[in-house]
Amino acid sequence: MSIERLVRKQLHGPPRRSATRMSVAGVEDMISLAAGDPNFLLPEYIAEEMKKAVLEGCTHYCFGGDPELKAEVAKYYSKYGYKTDPSQVILTNGGSQSIYHSYAAILDEGDEVVAFDPAYSGGTMVPAYFGAKTVFAPLKKDETGFYDFDEEALKKAITKKTKAMYIENPGNPSGKVYGEKECKVIADLANDHDFVVVSDETYTEFIWTGEQHFPIITLPGMENRTIIAMALTKMFSWAGVRTGWVISGPELNDYVSRVPGSGISWPVQRAAIKALRDGYQFVLDMRAEYEERLDYGVKRLNELPGVKCPKPEGAFYLFPDITGTGMTSMEFTQKLMEEEHVRIIPGSSYGAGTGEGNVRLSMIRPLSTQKMSSWFEHKKGLMFEDAMDRIEAFVKRHVK
Ligand SMILES: Cc1ncc(COP(=O)(O)O)c(C=O)c1O
Incomplete structure (x- = not known):
């Protein structure tokens, strides 16, 4: 056997x-x-919320996610200029699950996902599990050793089978931040070639250029072809706690929300509310x-x-x-x-x-x-x- x-x-x-x-x-x-x-x-003031929630009975199912957390997440995005309704927020058990959830909503057998090279493997290895293929678009190393955006290489990687592009913004391991200019290039390609952008925004709070994170979902035509995949893993230094979310425009979200999920720990959700409000x-x-x-x-x-x-x-x-x-x-x-x-x-x-x-x-x-x-x-x-x-x-x- x-x-x-x-x-x-x-x-x-x-x-x-x-x-x-x-x-x-x-x-x-x-x-x-x-x-x-x-x-x-x-x-401690964030950790205490978990204990308090357990003692107060947040030990039951929390179908659909805690509405207060979804509202806090929506509010968080408004600081980056994206107005989203809490109903567009789907809670996940961290960034890896956000990525899986995004692909599960969009990929069919034979589809292709374009990703930069080098890129976070947790984002580039997953399409294979949906019968899809990851096609790499090399970043271009400059004389300082930095891997930078290469528009031509990206264009070359797009084919008729391209269903999605995975970008980590900021990039891991590249350290590349895709600002408005680069996001516009990517958005134009997504609109012209009709594909979805899975925008992994795990490191948005860690930008060193003085710029603010630019969410590609805010560009024309992108609201219903972007899925934001985010986690609190790095933002609140709780890799073992497991909390994240996906956000997409209302029409796309109608489908993204049909992907079966497990729900996430309710006490953790209560702590996430505290973290987002006061942390x-x-x-x-x-x-x-x-x-x-x-x-x-x-x-x-x-x-x-x-x-x-x-x-x-x-x-x-x-x-x-x-x-x-x-x-x-x-x-x-x-x-x-x-x-x-x-x-x-x-x-x-x-x-x-x-x-x-x-x-x-x-x-x-x-x-x-x-x-x-x-x-x-x-x-x-x-x-x-x-x-x-x-x-x-x-x-x-x-x-x-
Ligand atoms: C770009 C990127 N996305 C997603 C993740 C996964 O995060 P999580 O631990 O929340 O699954 C990581 C983890 O290192 C990452 O670097």
Whole structure:
């Protein structure tokens, strides 16, 4: 008997291990800059809401989602200039489910989804589960090592089968922010070629250029061809709590809302209401710490031979170009792990390979000067500076 006959074709073959999630047991002094799991602990006034909700009886079904949360989410979008009705908000168990839900609403067998390369794998691997194909449009690396928008490459990736485009705005791992100008190019293509944009807006609160997030859904013709896929995972540093949503225009939402869902934890919804109402200072405080880490990391990496590190426009990852070290991104990350016990992610593991030559560092380790309460112990030898010291020692040992 072959088990493979019993399971979906996409699951056949050797097991796939996510480089981000791989745990390394027994390496005591390991510093992981791998997962995008923010280190900050949730403020008590938000956490308390969950307990209060449980004690008050929010332990039953909450069909359709808590109306107060849906209203808060709608209000949140008005700050970015999109007026949405709470009925357009569908709550999910986080960003990954928002992405699944979006694709489940639009993809048929044989459809194509265009995505930038490199891009977040959780957005580009999923279309296959609906019998659809992801077609990559390479971003263009500039002389600083930054992956930028490439209109021509995007146009080339669009075919008659294109049903959707997946964009993460800001991008992970690219750090690219698509502002009004670029969103207009994408929106024109979506309108001309009649496809949907799945707009993954997970990092909207983490933009470093001084601009505000620009939601593509606000452009002409886009309201009923955009699905916003969002999560509070990064915004409130609660990757393990699992909360997100999808939003689409009223006509499209009529269909998006037909996708079966599980509903989400009601106590968590009550905490999300509190977070959205009163938690913005917490977001601002985290943002300040992230930016200090980014600036520190950019400076340290640019001092290294063979390494170029642009400051990202958004999100909280550094994505330096390490081609000058003579190592592939896989060799670099593996040797760094073996020799220095620092975990980072090879650029080749995002998308179709355009990210080769770069590596991703997640800014989840505090600097020793930072004071916000953190999931990681502030421990000598394991702070962000220590990770950078080890990376420096590693590069200097290998690059003469
Ligand atoms: C661009 C992007 N979208 C979605 C997600 C998934 O978020 P969640 O943990 O809420 O499923 C991530 C996580 O890193 C991400 O980087």
